Amino acid sequence: MALLGDWGLTLGKWAGRPSARVQKDSGDPAVGRVREAAAAGNWPAVREVLEARPESEDRVELLWAVGDTAGVERWISPVLEAEPEAALPRLVAGIRHISWGWEARTAARASQVSREQFDLFHARLRTAETWLYEAAEREPRWVSPWYGLQVTGRGLQVGQVTARRRFEATVRRDPHHLQAHQQQLQQVCDKWGGSHEEMHAFARASAFAAPGGTLLGQLVAIAHIEEWLSLDSGPDAAYMGRHEVKASLHEAADHSIRHLDFVREGGWLQVLNTFAMAFSLAGDRNAARECFRATEGRVTEFPWYYLDGSDPAAAYRKRRSAIGR
Template sequence: MSASIFPSLVGAVAALSVVLRRVGAAARAKAAVQRARAEQPAAPFDPVRHGLVPTAELDAERAAAPPPALVNKERQAVADAAWEGDWRPAAAYVAAAGEDWDERWLRQELLVAVAVHDADWLTEWREDQPGNCTAATVAAQLLVHQAWEVRGAGYADEVPADRMARFRQLLPAAFEAARRAALLSPTDPGPAVVMITVARAMRRPPEEFRPLWAELTARAPQHFDGHWQGLQYWCAKWCGSHAQMLDFAADALRRAPAGSPLAGIHLHALQELEKAAGPGALPTGQEASARLLAVGEALERLPADHERLPGLRHLLAYYLLLAGLHEAALEQFRLLGPWCGAAPWLGYRDPAVAFDRARAAAARGAGR
């Protein structure tokens, strides 16, 4: 099991992200690309003239440049140690994030992906440190992952009845595990994120969801993954409506502090709306444009190496283009460089072509 965490474990992390973050955004760029195709200039598009990387250098294998070798080495070491039966490096890896709750959650997701392959180390950690909130939360996260593996990734009406029934049978145990984990720490928001995830999956009514949300925001008011789960709860396909989802995202955008990715929740709301109702349902007008520009300003304040920045920047470039904010979209494409292995471009047979056509549309719209 310890042969290589990359790409094998990265694949597990990606699979876990599908379970915990069902953004479902990969195929939503078609309208923009079709528009871009229709608007192609007669002369060949010269990206270099617009400050963009050459078309030949586009790379659809990654959303951004690979992390530094030392980061990969650290993650590999954590996985190897766990698979060899030593939980201590995993515990230290999460503890090193301190009270940066967003970073801590990302590190816990890595541990869940490790445990998907072999969870003996996690069982031993729980036995050696029964009062450790992180260990208890990772165990609860693993239960959620296992339940969603049974369910599968389809919409509710696409899931076979027996699998849906088994999914619903497994969820209460995950909720109870998270509830007990919450008792182990008065400050760690991780257990609340798990409970919110399960409440959404179980379609619990708002009067049951709101106290869980209050618990999360009391512990970590700007928790990104918690807000993503909240957004999912309030979207129309789960427990709310388009209007409730958009209101939730607008509130997150207003409250997003400098240096936080929270403003990006607005982009995920646009994804959900476009998927459910088509690009014609997307907000338009000055207020909609102002919100997109506000998201762009928020992303400028994120550290350049923030793990969430590339994915959010790809979405921002796309929605700026759809909104006709060509100059702002073009700037995002410049910042993205050659990387196009992310939503929405991955929804196409050739993501690099889709990305390049979108860049061309932004350049033409900007009058360059």
């Protein structure tokens, strides 16, 4: 196990105090290339980038970069017609319709979303499911279609049994798929029909069943943040300050971000940001300080948008200043 003081050897020295800045992606140059190609409607270029990143190396970030690009729904239609047996355009169409669906719903509370918005949201998610199932049929070993079906399933409220089956289908293909576990954690949250007990049990079982150094330790931190979010002011701070919560966070950190096998790949930066927020909320200044240092001022929108949806970097800076240097 790498001690907190050893992080500088593996995660980089923190020279001074870098200004916080939101990092929209992992820094992978392929993300920018595929987003630019999608915006231009250049399917051959999009396909080239996606095919260069096999499913075994987790191309979810690249797919979301395409899916979040406006206008993809227009140019992907003729591609689907021209390539009726190809899985990749169906996967792209499915991911785009998920993002497009949430654009219709917006991030507003359900009580503030109109019936017309919900109808369009659900229609686009049902279309996404059609394309994702077709992609899965054509490429049974691919992970991304099943991960996409986890996302659509939560939006369509398919129920816990179906949601669990979709999660299991994803992790059969990639046992330590971070995004799949994040989706299932949300599925078993109290706010989505689960419970705090089920959420914490899932987080711990997933994190500690995985080898040391994987990113799944984040699930434990997310679960504590989710329970904190569910509480009123006062009880929320009391919850995070409990000895058993702090001990749980340290145990998860030891098994993931502090482990000798932890490496900077995939969603590592988001994982560090999540532990930084959790430890700061718990009042564990030393642990939080080391997490902030390891991020080197790079902020991920999740989980900081829970504190400030319009300016996650401001929330990061505020919590970092509160724990001191």
